Every structure is written in structure tokens, then in C-alpha cells.
Amino acid sequence: xxxxxxxPQSLIILEGKNCTLQCNYTVSxxxxxxxxxxDTGRGxxxxxxxTFSENTKSNGRYTATLDADTKQSSLHITASQLSDSAxxxxxxSGGNDMRFGAGTRLTVKP
Amino acid sequence: DAGVTQSPTHLIKTRGQQVTLRCSPKSxxxxxxxxxxxxxxxxxxxxxxxxxxxxxxxxxxxxxxGHQFPNYSSELNVNALLLxxxxxxxxxSSALLLQDFRRNEQFFGPGTRLTVL
Numbered sequence: 001x002x003x004x005x006x007x008p009q010s011l012i013i014l015e016g017k018n019c020t021l022q023c024n025y026t027v028s029x030x031x032x033x034x035x036x037x038x039d040t041g042r043g044x045x046x047x048x049x050x051t052f053s054e055n056t057k058s059n060g061r062y063t064a065t066l067d068a069d070t071k072q073s074s075l076h077i078t079a080s081q082l083s084d085s086a087x088x089x090x091x092x093s094g095g096n097d098m099r100f101g102a103g104t105r106l107t108v109k110p
Numbered sequence: 111d112a113g114v115t116q117s118p119t120h121l122i123k124t125r126g127q128q129v130t131l132r133c134s135p136k137s138x139x140x141x142x143x144x145x146x147x148x149x150x151x152x153x154x155x156x157x158x159x160x161x162x163x164x165x166x167x168x169x170x171x172x173x174x175x176g177h178q179f180p181n182y183s184s185e186l187n188v189n190a191l192l193l194x195x196x197x198x199x200x201x202x203s204s205a206l207l208l209q210d211f212r213r214n215e216q217f218f219g220p221g222t223r224l225t226v227l
Contacts, residue, residue, distance in 0.1 A: 004152075036218075043114070043200050043218030044153070089152050096166075100145075100152030 002027040004092050006101035014109055017080055021104045023073040023090030031094040035064050035075045038087045038103065047075070047088075080108045112137075114203050114219035122225045123191050131186040131222045135203030142184040143216065144176060145200040153200055159184050188224075196226045 004025045013019050025033070032051045036044035048057040048064040050073070057064045061078045077084055087103040115134045123129050135142050141160045145153035155168035159178035178184045182203075188195055202216040 041198075041221070041223070043202075043220050045218070046215060049215065091152075098155055100154070102150070102152045 002092075002094075002097050002099050004090055004099045004101040006088075006090050006104050008104060009102070010105040010107070012107045012109060013080055015080060015082055018076065018078050019080060019106065021075045021077075021088050021090075021106070023075070023092075023101055025071050025073070025090070025092040025099070027071075027092040027094045027097060027099050029094045030068060030071075030092070033064075033066055033073050033093075034091045035062070035073075036089040036091060038089055040086070044089055077106075082108050082110060084108050114139075114201060114217050116199075116201050116219040116222050118222060119220070120223045120225075122227065124227050125191055125193060127191050127226075128187065128189045129191060129224060131188075131199050131201075131224070132183065133186070133201030133203075133219060134183045135201075136217050139203035139205050139217070140182050141204045142178060142182065143202045143204070144184070144186045145202065146170070146195075147198040147200055147221070149197070156186070191226045193226050196224060198223050 007022045034049045035047045038044040047059050047062050050057050050066045052068050055066050063076045066073045085108045087105050089103040090101040092099050114136050117132045143158040144156040147153040156170050157167040158165050162178045173189045175187045198221040200221045201219045204216045
């Protein structure tokens with residue numbers, strides 16, 4: 001069964017600190033993996049998209065990694081800001097399927 | 111560029127009623143996908159429209175139907191509303207650059223918050 005599992009479910013960090021969010025998936029075959037940021041009450045906004053051949057993709061302070069062999073991805077946020085407070089959703093596509101994770105709720109406190 | 115727009119922003123209905131949600135895609139986009147996002151959950155794919163036809167469908171009952179107009183805008187209709195239909199309904203648009211729509215970049219609208227009482 002194709003699934004996307006994200007951890008932790010929620011995370012609280014202090015402003016300026018770094019953090020790493022995890023995404024494990026069982027979607028097969030694999031086409032691409034995306035990370036989205038979703039502010040409360042808003043639609044998701046794309047941060048990165050990676051295909052099978054890419055193992056790292058950066059977007060400013062956001063860096064995503066992909067290990068297609070272990071079917072794991074991570075999103076690293078550097079020097080967090082208050083505006084990083086949001087839900088971060090991992091989406092894996094492949095074959096006829098597109099699966100969204102439940103997201104990690106990140107809270108950045110001053 | 112207004113991006114993806116959705117209306118209304120909020121809606122309250124009672125069980126058994128019918129609802130219509132609307133979406134205008136980002137300029138230059140011809141493909142619209144609809145998602146249901148329950149509180150605290152990730153979005154679930156409902157269906158996708160391209161060239162005014164439903165091209166892909168997720169695991170949702172026939173109570174959920176849609177339409178795409180010649181100007182690429184789209185509607186989501188839900189009949190016989192249930193309490194469990196309460197959710198944020200997201201519309202995403204993309205340009206069908208690649209045959210597999212899942213490989214195309216999607217841009218999401220702000221969503222419509224539906225509450226069923």
C-alpha cells in the first residue's frame with residue numbers, strides 16, 4: 001500500500017535554530033517527491049521538487065534531501081525565522097498515485 | 111497575476127444539502143485538481159480536470175462531481191452532504207507540460223473552508 005509518513009507530527013524550536021523534518025514513503029514506482037509549506041488557513045506552497053536522480057535540492061534556507069534506495073527524504077531548515085511557523089507537507093508521486101503526508105506542524109518561538 | 115483563486119472562502123451547510131465550490135486557475139494553466147483536507151491531515155486527491163473532462167479520480171464517492179469550463183475555471187459539487195465532508199477544499203492548477211500530471215508543478219489556491227452541521 002502506497003503511504004507517506006512524516007515525523008515528527010509537531011515540533012517547537014527557538015528562532016535562529018535549525019531543524020530537520022523527516023518523510024518516509026512506500027510509493028512505488030517513484031516519480032518525484034515534493035515538499036510544501038502550508039500556512040494556517042492557506043493553500044500549500046511548493047518549496048522543492050526532486051526526481052529519482054536528485055539527492056539534494058535547496059531553496060534559500062530550505063534544503064531537501066532524497067535517498068531513493070531507503071525511500072526517505074528530509075527537509076532541513078537553517079536559521080529558523082518566526083515566519084517559518086507552518087505545516088510542512090511531503091508529497092510523493094509515482095505510477096498512478098500521488099500521496100500526501102499528514103504534515104509536520106512547526107512552531108518557531110522568539 | 112492573481113494566482114489560483116477560490117470562492118467562497120468559508121461556507122456553512124447542513125446535512126443533506128448540496129454545495130458548489132469554485133476555482134479559477136493561475137493564468138496560463140489549463141489543468142485543475144481538487145483536494146479535500148481534513149483538519150490536521152494532508153490533502154486527499156479528489157479529481158483532476160483537463161480539457162473539460164475528468165482525467166483522474168481519487169477514492170471519493172459519486173456525491174463528489176465536478177466541471178471545467180472553456181476558460182479553464184472549475185467547480186466542485188458535493189451532494190447529500192455528510193458531517194464528514196467538513197474540510198478545507200483546495201484547488202490546484204498546473205500547465206499540462208508533461209503527460210503525467212503528477213510531474214507538473216501545481217499551484218494551490220487558498221482553499222474553501224466547508225462546515226457541515
